Amino acid sequence: xxxxxxxxxxxxxxxxxxxxxxxxxxxxxxxxxxxxxxxxxxxxxxxxxxxxxxxxxxxxxxxxxxxxxxxxxxxxxxxxxxxxxxxxxxxxxxxxxxxxxxxxxxxxxxxxxxxxxxxxxxxxxxxxxxxxxxxxxxxxxxxxxxxxxx
Ligand code: DAT
Ligand code: MG
Numbered sequence: 001x002x003x004x005x006x007x008x009x010x011x012x013x014x015x016x017x018x019x020x021x022x023x024x025x026x027x028x029x030x031x032x033x034x035x036x037x038x039x040x041x042x043x044x045x046x047x048x049x050x051x052x053x054x055x056x057x058x059x060x061x062x063x064x065x066x067x068x069x070x071x072x073x074x075x076x077x078x079x080x081x082x083x084x085x086x087x088x089x090x091x092x093x094x095x096x097x098x099x100x101x102x103x104x105x106x107x108x109x110x111x112x113x114x115x116x117x118x119x120x121x122x123x124x125x126x127x128x129x130x131x132x133x134x135x136x137x138x139x140x141x142x143x144x145x146x147x148x149x150x
Pocket of ligand 2: 118120
Protein backbone atom coordinates (compact mmCIF):
# COMPACT_ATOMS: atom_id res chain seq x y z
CA UNK A 1 0.00 0.00 0.00
CA UNK A 2 0.96 3.66 -0.42
CA UNK A 3 1.08 4.04 3.37
CA UNK A 4 3.27 1.00 4.04
CA UNK A 5 6.06 1.68 6.51
CA UNK A 6 9.50 0.13 6.91
CA UNK A 7 12.18 0.40 9.55
CA UNK A 8 15.56 1.33 8.06
CA UNK A 9 18.68 1.64 10.21
CA UNK A 10 22.18 2.79 9.30
CA UNK A 11 24.43 0.49 11.32
CA UNK A 12 27.48 1.70 13.32
CA UNK A 13 29.86 1.07 10.40
CA UNK A 14 27.64 3.14 8.09
CA UNK A 15 27.63 6.01 10.60
CA UNK A 16 31.41 5.85 11.12
CA UNK A 17 32.06 5.69 7.38
CA UNK A 18 30.00 8.80 6.72
CA UNK A 19 27.28 7.08 4.68
CA UNK A 20 24.24 8.42 6.56
CA UNK A 21 23.50 11.21 4.09
CA UNK A 22 23.90 8.96 1.07
CA UNK A 23 21.51 6.35 2.48
CA UNK A 24 18.91 8.93 3.50
CA UNK A 25 19.26 10.53 0.06
CA UNK A 26 18.45 7.29 -1.72
CA UNK A 27 15.15 6.90 0.14
CA UNK A 28 14.29 10.58 -0.32
CA UNK A 29 15.05 10.53 -4.04
CA UNK A 30 13.07 7.35 -4.57
CA UNK A 31 10.00 9.16 -3.28
CA UNK A 32 9.61 7.73 0.20
CA UNK A 33 8.39 9.91 3.04
CA UNK A 34 10.57 10.25 6.15
CA UNK A 35 8.33 9.87 9.20
CA UNK A 36 10.86 9.19 12.00
CA UNK A 37 14.61 9.69 12.48
CA UNK A 38 17.06 9.59 15.38
CA UNK A 39 20.68 8.83 16.29
CA UNK A 40 20.84 6.25 19.07
CA UNK A 41 23.57 4.27 20.79
CA UNK A 42 21.57 1.13 21.55
CA UNK A 43 22.22 -1.22 24.47
CA UNK A 44 22.96 -4.92 23.90
CA UNK A 45 19.61 -5.74 25.58
CA UNK A 46 17.72 -3.55 23.10
CA UNK A 47 19.60 -5.06 20.14
CA UNK A 48 18.89 -8.59 21.37
CA UNK A 49 15.18 -7.73 21.12
CA UNK A 50 15.66 -6.31 17.61
CA UNK A 51 17.49 -9.46 16.48
CA UNK A 52 15.50 -11.93 18.66
CA UNK A 53 14.86 -14.21 15.65
CA UNK A 54 18.61 -14.79 15.26
CA UNK A 55 19.30 -15.77 18.89
CA UNK A 56 21.19 -19.07 18.79
CA UNK A 57 23.03 -18.36 15.52
CA UNK A 58 26.81 -18.67 15.86
CA UNK A 59 27.29 -15.06 14.74
CA UNK A 60 24.71 -13.66 17.21
CA UNK A 61 27.14 -12.50 19.97
CA UNK A 62 29.39 -10.80 17.41
CA UNK A 63 26.37 -9.18 15.74
CA UNK A 64 25.17 -7.69 19.02
CA UNK A 65 28.68 -6.48 19.92
CA UNK A 66 29.06 -4.80 16.51
CA UNK A 67 25.63 -3.20 16.62
CA UNK A 68 26.33 -1.85 20.15
CA UNK A 69 29.79 -0.54 19.18
CA UNK A 70 28.52 2.91 18.21
CA UNK A 71 25.42 4.92 17.38
CA UNK A 72 22.99 3.89 14.68
CA UNK A 73 20.57 6.05 12.69
CA UNK A 74 17.05 4.73 13.20
CA UNK A 75 14.47 5.75 10.60
CA UNK A 76 10.97 5.01 9.41
CA UNK A 77 10.18 5.49 5.71
CA UNK A 78 6.69 5.34 4.25
CA UNK A 79 5.50 4.78 0.70
CA UNK A 80 4.34 2.31 -1.93
CA UNK A 81 5.58 -1.20 -1.10
CA UNK A 82 8.12 0.31 1.33
CA UNK A 83 9.22 -3.01 2.87
CA UNK A 84 9.96 -4.89 -0.34
CA UNK A 85 11.37 -1.84 -2.11
CA UNK A 86 13.57 -1.05 0.90
CA UNK A 87 14.94 -4.59 0.82
CA UNK A 88 15.73 -4.32 -2.88
CA UNK A 89 17.46 -0.97 -2.31
CA UNK A 90 19.55 -2.63 0.43
CA UNK A 91 20.69 -5.61 -1.64
CA UNK A 92 21.41 -9.13 -0.45
CA UNK A 93 22.40 -9.83 3.17
CA UNK A 94 25.88 -10.85 2.02
CA UNK A 95 27.32 -7.82 0.20
CA UNK A 96 29.33 -10.08 -2.08
CA UNK A 97 25.98 -11.15 -3.53
CA UNK A 98 24.50 -7.62 -3.59
CA UNK A 99 24.11 -6.04 -7.02
CA UNK A 100 25.99 -2.81 -7.75
CA UNK A 101 23.53 0.05 -7.35
CA UNK A 102 22.24 -1.31 -4.05
CA UNK A 103 23.38 0.15 -0.72
CA UNK A 104 25.30 -2.97 0.28
CA UNK A 105 26.49 -3.58 -3.28
CA UNK A 106 27.93 -0.07 -3.44
CA UNK A 107 29.47 0.22 0.04
CA UNK A 108 30.13 -3.15 1.66
CA UNK A 109 32.07 -6.39 1.30
CA UNK A 110 31.54 -8.37 4.51
CA UNK A 111 28.27 -9.87 5.78
CA UNK A 112 29.16 -8.84 9.33
CA UNK A 113 29.69 -5.19 8.27
CA UNK A 114 26.85 -4.66 5.84
CA UNK A 115 26.08 -1.00 6.62
CA UNK A 116 22.31 -0.91 6.79
CA UNK A 117 19.24 -2.77 8.09
CA UNK A 118 15.78 -2.97 6.50
CA UNK A 119 12.65 -4.78 7.71
CA UNK A 120 11.91 -8.04 5.88
CA UNK A 121 8.10 -8.09 6.25
CA UNK A 122 5.27 -5.67 7.05
CA UNK A 123 4.67 -7.51 10.32
CA UNK A 124 8.32 -7.24 11.38
CA UNK A 125 8.41 -3.59 10.28
CA UNK A 126 5.57 -2.76 12.67
CA UNK A 127 7.35 -4.63 15.50
CA UNK A 128 10.65 -2.88 14.81
CA UNK A 129 9.01 0.56 14.59
CA UNK A 130 7.35 -0.04 17.98
CA UNK A 131 10.68 -1.20 19.47
CA UNK A 132 12.75 1.74 18.20
CA UNK A 133 10.11 4.49 18.36
CA UNK A 134 8.00 3.76 21.48
CA UNK A 135 7.41 7.55 21.68
CA UNK A 136 5.40 7.33 18.45
CA UNK A 137 5.75 8.94 15.06
CA UNK A 138 5.12 12.47 13.83
CA UNK A 139 2.26 12.82 11.37
CA UNK A 140 2.48 15.38 8.60
CA UNK A 141 1.32 15.83 5.03
CA UNK A 142 3.95 15.18 2.40
CA UNK A 143 3.15 17.62 -0.35
CA UNK A 144 5.14 15.65 -2.93
CA UNK A 145 2.74 12.73 -2.77
CA UNK A 146 0.57 14.00 -5.63
CA UNK A 147 3.65 14.04 -7.90
CA UNK A 148 4.81 10.53 -6.90
CA UNK A 149 1.56 8.56 -6.85
CA UNK A 150 -1.33 8.45 -9.33
P1 DAT B 1 19.28 -8.98 6.82
O1 DAT B 1 20.04 -7.93 7.57
O2 DAT B 1 19.60 -8.95 5.35
O3 DAT B 1 17.80 -8.96 7.10
P2 DAT B 1 19.39 -11.29 8.58
O4 DAT B 1 18.18 -10.73 9.24
O5 DAT B 1 19.36 -12.72 8.15
O6 DAT B 1 19.83 -10.40 7.32
O7 DAT B 1 20.64 -11.13 9.55
C1 DAT B 1 20.80 -9.93 10.31
C2 DAT B 1 22.24 -9.51 10.25
O8 DAT B 1 23.06 -10.52 10.85
C3 DAT B 1 22.81 -9.35 8.84
O9 DAT B 1 22.51 -8.08 8.29
C4 DAT B 1 24.26 -9.52 9.07
C5 DAT B 1 24.31 -10.56 10.19
N1 DAT B 1 24.49 -11.89 9.61
C6 DAT B 1 23.59 -12.64 8.96
N2 DAT B 1 24.10 -13.79 8.54
C7 DAT B 1 25.39 -13.79 8.96
C8 DAT B 1 26.48 -14.69 8.84
N3 DAT B 1 26.35 -15.86 8.22
N4 DAT B 1 27.66 -14.32 9.38
C9 DAT B 1 27.82 -13.14 10.01
N5 DAT B 1 26.84 -12.24 10.17
C10 DAT B 1 25.65 -12.56 9.64
MG1 MG C 1 16.75 -9.34 8.84
